[in-house]
Amino acid sequence: MKTDRKILFQQRFERYYPVLCHIAAGYLPDSDDCEDVVQELFISMWNQGRDDMEEKAFLAYLKTATRNNCISFLRRRQRLQTVSTDDESARHLTDTSDTDRPKDYGSLLDTLLEQMPPKCREVFMMSKIQKMKYKEIATALNISEKTVENHIGKAIRIIRTYAAQNPTLTIVALCSQIINLGLWNIH
Structure with a gap:
């Protein structure tokens, strides 16, 4: 049973990895970041045992999770960026x-x-x-x-x-x- 799970997971990874990287590329300009986000998603799916979903639901979940993970990645990156003093006034929206x-x-x-x-x-x-x-x-x-x-x-x-x-x-x-x-x- 464990071997069957690995084989199915590997097949799904090979089938959906390029598709999910393409989706991630719509959010992230760096292809390495896209690959990292998608790989982390698959690792998370495996570790949580969420890979036993029906095929259509699995793909829908992966697409949504890829989008969400890209957004989270962008938010983390934005918080880590330092703002120069020249940009500080433009960043303020209120007094x-x-x-x-x-x-x-x-x-x-x-x-x-x-x-x-x-x-x-x-x-x-x-x-x-x-x-x-x-x-x-x-x-x-x-x-x-x-x-x-x-x-x-x-x-x-x-x-x-x-x-x-x-x-x-x-x-x-x-x-x-x-x-x-x-x-x-x-x-």
Whole structure:
């Protein structure tokens, strides 16, 4: 039984590794980083015993996890980057007396995403970052397409409400961060 698991896992790795690296390349510019993220995902799947899923669910899970891991990778990298004094003024979104509001673009996006319920955030990210269609999201999460639409609508309302409640927040700064992380494409 253990040998069969290894063989199946190796076959899936060989089949999906290039596909997942391609997905990761949509988020990460460095191919080595893409490969690292995908390899770590497979190691995690093996260690957690999550490789026993049905083929279609396994692939859907891998695609979503690849996207999420890429986003986490970018967030970690962004937090580690130091900001030069020339860039410091551009990073501030509010005055220094307002401690409840985020001071940089990364924490702004984190704040917006944290305000969303977990399932809403997951659906929003699958739609806007992974560019999955509503039907694909519904299938991957085992929910109806109408539920997907409702989650997307709720996420957009949360973003609009936050922007309305924070008049010192510049829309340009918000849009800049959203575009940089691939939530919206500019053609």
